[in-house]
Every structure is written in C-alpha cells, then in structure tokens.
Amino acid sequence: MREALSIESRKRDHIKISLNQDVSYKEKTSWFEFVELVHNAAPELNEDELRLETRFLDRAFGMPLLIEGMTGGTAEAEKINGNLAEAAATLNIPVGVGSQRAAIVRPELARTFRVARDRAPDGFLIANIGGVQLVEHGPELAVKAIEMIDADAIAIHLNPLQELVQPDGLANFRGLLGALGELRRELSVPIIVKEVGCGISGDAARRLEEAGVSAIDVAGSGGTNWTLIELIRAEELNSVEKARVAETFLEWGIPTAAATLEVRAATSLYVVASGGMRTGLDAAKAIALGADMVGFAHPLLEPAARSAEAVIEKLKQIAAELKAALLLTGSGDIEKLKAADFILLGPLLQWAEQRCREHPKLRNKLNHARR
C-alpha cells in the first residue's frame, strides 16, 4: 500500500515538474538539426494529393504520429489520459498510457487508465509497465496492464538511468531478455520496448528483436530529460547522493536521430522515433532516417491538461508541417518519404561513420545520404 501511495505522489510530481519547469536537455539536442532533407523545387505534386496514411504493427493509421505514454494514477492524469485517447481516436493514431504499476497495486486507480478505453472504444491503446517490474513479477503484471485498458499493444519501458537517480528507484535489469521472451509467449498483442529519453542503441535493439519484441521506440535524448526531473525531486527529498549522480549524468544518452539510424540499420523491427520531436519537420527527418512512427510526449502534455480539442489542434499543426515536408521533398506519401534524399552533418555524420563497423547497413544509409 505504501509503495502505491508513493508511486502516486511521484506521478503527481512528474506532471507538476514537467508542466511548470523547463525539463529539456540543456546542451544536447535530438540532433535533427544535423539532418538536411534536400529541397525539391520541381515536385510534380499537388498539395491536395499528399497522403499521410501509414502502417504500424500491421495496422493502418491516419498519420505516422504516436502519442507517447505519460501518466495515470491521479485525478489530473485521468483527465490527461482521457483527452489524449479521444484525440488519438479522432485522428486514428496510436496512444499510450503511463506506467500502470500503481493501478495494479491499487485497483481503485485503474479508472485513471481505463478512461482511455472509455473515451476511445475503437482506438489503438498501448499499455505500459517498466522493465524492472517485468523482471520482478513476470508476465502476470503485463497481462493485468493489458486487460485493464483492453490494450492493442504493450510498451515495456527501459529506464536504467532514471532508476539509478530516482530517490525510490531500483535499477535491477538482470533477466530482462528472458522475461521479455516469456512475455512474448504469453501474449497475443505486440510488444514495444521503449526508453524514456536516453535512447536505444542498435546492439540493444538487436537483442530485443531476438527476445521477440515487435517494435522499438527509441525515446532518445534531446527532449524531456528524466535525469533532470529526478534531480529536482532528489533535491526536494534531500537525497544528496542520488542528486549528485543525476547532476553528473544530466546530458547522458543517445540523441534521437542517432538512435533512429542505428536501430533501423540493426533490425527489421518497426521503429518509433521519439524524444525531443517537436515539429512536423522533425517527424519528416526521422521518417527519412528510417522511422515508421514518430512519438510525441511533452508537447502534448499541456494541451491534454486542457481538452481533447487542444491535443487535436496541436497534432494537426504537426501534420500540416509533415505534409509540407512531403511536398518539398517531392514525396507524395510516407513510403516515398522513407526513400527521400538527406544529408547528415556534424556530430551525427561522425556518429554514423564510427558506428558503420558495428552496423554495416548504416553504410547504405551513408551512401544514400551522399547520393
């Protein structure tokens, strides 16, 4: 009981800090400024022909945008989850809920997640639990999370740095791959593995693919900085040692553009690019690098605290920018955008060149970039 109460207050802190303070990376970005899509001045396309429809996890969606899981467990979270789910259903895109652990320990909190299904009876909902909890409790917890919202997929979040610096965290990941394999055998819905802002490397993605997951959501660095959020909490809770570790690792992580390139080269899984995605142009660049979907969390938090309409308006803005990028690269649809010409610059180019030995398919991307 005490554990669930503390999860609830932690979730409240997360929303409060994320809404009221600047919790993005200060120095590191998601590195999309190091990707240039090549302008096409003669696109042979009309504006009204541009198509955003796409496929993800063998389902058809209205556009390649995904609402990342953020919250649950409190009254405010209930409102946020409801508004996000309604917006996602209206636009026919997937939507996640935040970690459901609190509601599994305290079933009376389940309604703060189930509201997503109530507001989106036919929507594509993604359940969420932590890798640490999967290792500790086995598939049962994940099955309960899926049943709670009648989910279409489950996201298992891996957050080793967050667990290390969280005052009440536990960074026990030994046995994760075996636990994922066991989960795969138990489930009929696909498993997405995600980070929460430090990115997933090609090598980690390959091992996760072998364990049977269907998609990787890279959740790279450059957007919401969980180490900073936990640093603020650790200082408030006088957890001095955790706070100092958090300070040292504040800029740690694989920038989203680099993680997207690596995971695409290393696996044949569905790839979600998330972490610091802020515009439709970021989304277009991520898709050209190999993403199937582009995930947004923080930019949708404040609109979701207001209304479903505010979330829809924000996503329509991003979609309009993505459509502009389609025309400007001469790509009539998302499949063509995946083959659009791009140039890698600066540190992203260095990253890609140095990682070619590890992931030979990256060489193709580099050749593509040089074409």
Ligand SMILES: Cc1cc2nc3c(=O)[nH]c(=O)nc-3n(C[C@H](O)[C@H](O)[C@H](O)COP(=O)(O)O)c2cc1C
């Ligand atoms: C307020 C907030 C709460 C979050 N809670 C969760 C969570 O419970 N589970 C999870 O997997 N990710 C969680 N995330 C991480 C996001 O899903 C996403 O991976 C990350 O924030 C990067 O995206 P962004 O830069 O667009 O915010 C949360 C993010 C925010 C902003």
